Amino acid sequence: MTIEQYFTNLPIEARTHLETLRDIIRAAAEATNTAPLTENLKWGQPSFAPSKRTGTPIRLSWSQKAPERVEMLVHCQTSLVEAWRHKFGDLFDYDGTRAVHISLAEHLPEEALHIMAVMALTYHKQKR
Numbered sequence: 001m002t003i004e005q006y007f008t009n010l011p012i013e014a015r016t017h018l019e020t021l022r023d024i025i026r027a028a029a030e031a032t033n034t035a036p037l038t039e040n041l042k043w044g045q046p047s048f049a050p051s052k053r054t055g056t057p058i059r060l061s062w063s064q065k066a067p068e069r070v071e072m073l074v075h076c077q078t079s080l081v082e083a084w085r086h087k088f089g090d091l092f093d094y095d096g097t098r099a100v101h102i103s104l105a106e107h108l109p110e111e112a113l114h115i116m117a118v119m120a121l122t123y124h125k126q127k128r
Contacts, residue, residue, distance in 0.1 A: 059073040
């Protein structure tokens with residue numbers, strides 16, 4: 001399966017949110033000079049990895065187990081989700097150290113998501 005096939009198989013609300021998230025991640029990669037991204041499926045989820053080892057991959061997900069939301073995930077051993085929680089508070093629901101949950105009923109907070117993508121794509125660069 002390809003990323004495009006993954007998106008095609010989603011309900012329209014989830015597809016719309018995840019395609020917008022993909023666009024936000026791509027724009028963040030351009031803004032941080034971490035493009036082009038390596039885009040493929042990891043664990044059955046779309047993954048976007050910076051071409052340079054400056055950051056950590058971002059994965060996107062929707063599940064029938066929680067059909068009311070999508071997720072943006074990062075490596076659980078990073079401090080990214082903690083930093084996002086500190087910066088954005090209750091704007092998102094957080095899942096430990098690995099993800100933010102984004103309700104399909106809500107408008108995407110694109111500016112915050114862009115900042116989050118920048119933080120992930122430049123994570124290793126910031127840790128130096």
